[in-house]
Amino acid sequence: MTDYPVFPAIDKRPSVLILGGGPAGLTAGYELARSGRYSVMVIEKQKAWGGLARTLTHRGYRFDIGGHRWFTKNESLNKFLKSLLGDELRNTRRVSRIYLEGKFYDYPLKLGPALMTMGPVTAAKAGLDYLLTHVMERVSPRPVISMEDAYRKQFGNTLYRMFFKQYSEKVWGIDCSEASADWVDQRVKGMSIVTAVLDALIKSRTVASLIDEFVYPRKGIGRISERLAEEIESMGGITCQGWEAAGINTEEGRVKSVTARRENEEYEIPVDYLLSTIPLNEFCMMFDPPLPGGVLNSAGLLRFRDLITVNLVLSRPKMTDDTWIYIHDKDILLGRLHEPKNWSPEMVPDPYRTSVVAEYFCSRGDEIWRLSDQMLVDITSRDLATRMQFINLNQVEGGFVARHPNAYPFYDLDYRKNLGIVRPALKEISNLQVLGRSGLFRYNNMDHSIETGLLAARNLLGEKHDLDAVNMDAEYHEIIRRK
Template sequence: MHHPVVIIGAGPAGLTAAYELVKNGIKPIVFEKGDKVGGISRTETYKGYHFDIGGHRFFTKVEEVQQLWLEVLGDEFIKVPRLSRIYYKGKYYNYPLSLFNTLSNLGIFESFLILLSYLQAKWQPNPVEENLEQWVINRFGKRLYKTFFKTYTEKVWGIPCNEIQAEWAAQRIKGLSLKKAITNALFGTNNTKTLIKEFDYPVLGPGMMWQKFQAAVEAQGGQVDLNSSVVRLEHDGKRIERVIVQQDGKLVSVAGDHFISSMPIATLIHRLDPLPPDAVLQAARNLNYRDFLIVALIVNREHLFPDNWIYIHSPEVKVGRIQNFKNWSAAMVPDPTKTCLGMEYFCTKGDGIWTMSDTELLDLATSELAKLGLANAADVEDGVVIRQPKAYPVYDHEYRRHLKVIQDYLATFENLQTTGRNGMHRYNNQDHSMLTGWLAAKNILGENHDLWEVNTERSYYEEFTIKPAQQEKVLAKV
């Protein structure tokens, strides 16, 4: 079996590449190991309820991507007003933090202590800013840092804040300080980056977009095979010759002229045959990931809170974020008298949360929902657990060096391109992942684009952690 282009992965990057190719008369084959398209941007369903693997807003400044969305989905987009807040000790705080809302919720005494802590930080600042903890305390004071920054950041990344680099914090918390927040509140000025007030969203979730892409690819002669895992890429010198695919318990050999991969780049390295040199294999082993699972709960309540999602900063619970899918699109919840919540847990494969059984996770999510005071446990009627390994590539203190070794090695293949979040170990949003797929297709069509230059904001390259003074913290390995 031979195809002009073989694409590994039917997520945003892979399907965008396939779509651009069929529009230009090239019929690729796409292999997806899962049972549905979309990758981490897919939509899962359970008893008629639709939910994301994390919320996926459709908003981009990339004109080519915006045009693709409209071209493929058309009038099946809806406009969704954006509302997301921080939930802490039973109260909602605006996000980003606003002065009067924050002070009102905290009360006079706590606000006074926060002000004293801030003044102390201004009077005796940390002389160095090597990590996020030092950086935030210098701008907000220790008390506000512990209240609104520490817990959530450590929930998401599983790394102490004093191991996260200050440069990364400077990019993620652009232009913010307590002084600036007070100035903005008193004088109405705001030079910080503002958040969008509404976004586009497919009426039945993001998976609807990728199903439309799949249908468009197949309608023009392309092929998308689900439940098809690429277990080996055979190469000879500077060219990939074929892939070996596991389908229905059998191994199938598929040759091709060009190959595009969005599988995790570390996994790709270990599936090359012959294997790369030991230094490249070791670099792949040293790339780390943060995993993710969502517990979707069906709650017998018509309304719970108006937000699309809320950030849970409360340290007494493990849940990090809660999606309210009814507030993304009412069509995602088949019974208008009920609500579907996505309880999101950031974890590492093999840790205490990841290894819990589905029953234990349903019990945990239900009890934490009640503990937060957002719903009664008795109102939770049903639920389901979805696990997503390798959801977030981790920018640890050596990731850039390891990735460069891998990148240089893969560059020796003249007919292989890697795309997407995991295919490039890049913390991309779906629009940037799509752009890498689109440009990969353009390269096959004769253009010359460097995919590694896509989304080159400094924050996407900044090392995420500082090297601990003693033993390195071990995260999930390939």
């Protein structure tokens, strides 16, 4: 990593500045550095690589910002990851469950076991509802606008109320009728009860199957970004942590320079090309001269949901066998749990101990965000011990809290309209590309984010790619088709 770099390099190659050292920005930097045709600099405001996909360390324990599994249907991306991390990768068995009112259900929902757990009356109601919804949809299809419409259409009212409404409202903090159907489309499009039943019954080689294994770096997901940064540096690129972009200076439809802040000092970095992965709304506010009022207004209406992770060390060898547990109950504040050791034993330094990460979905300034770190540790420990009975309270050896603004692009009912104003305005700036999850304001996973990084770089190398077309697959992410 470079402390005070000279940029652009003196070698007369055109310069590319990349804002954000998460998977998207670092992949773009890697691909451009590899080409040898540009002088490349990546600036990242945190003192760590990886953005939302980074791994925190504490007393030798390693914690992702919520468990991050690698999964993609794009074989070239699998090869890219393998070439980057090689033997650092392992296969992890996926066991995920939903916790709802003291009972556990498989996730993704497996219909047979779920019906058994919910009891015959609810099961019959859910089945009937599901059939009725599908018959009604054939006879007179209803428009799908909100998240509620989309879930009801796909699963029927009973399953929607049991398994989707409560949890989605925890994640987004609003009623499902006020959130866009697009999120459901991206997350569970094509997830069919029929697939779930067939998956449970026959595990055939020809039937589509729900993913039960995934790839994971032995020392946490942050290794992807750390390796990318190492490679950029080894190819002569410049990577800087603790540098925050604060101003985008434009002239005649081009970005001329970026004002970057490091501690209390400001630098003006001249650029030939700019790639930005930082949150789209914040990025739009940085322009000098400012973007037109209508664009700024729409950018200001694009919101993100935030996240807090509470990370605990436990004096017991194991808590559960799960990779994730989704907590649906309203009176338990946390939304999701994972035990890093179940992802890779190398996430803990001591085989007689384990650790756990609890995710709290929230918005900056709300009642969850305002809880002190100590209160969050106490609430998490108490809920794990007394409500869910996973541990004894005295097994909590310590913990810490991490706060993550801008974790989830928030698809409210107007986001498409606002994005439709912001994106074309930015496309007018000829030497700028926005990419990645927050940069595009799209609910992208790491593979999609990395793909946008590769494609943005290749656009600069003479190819023509539409970054908006990434993550438009028609099929449910959780399904793989066996050959």
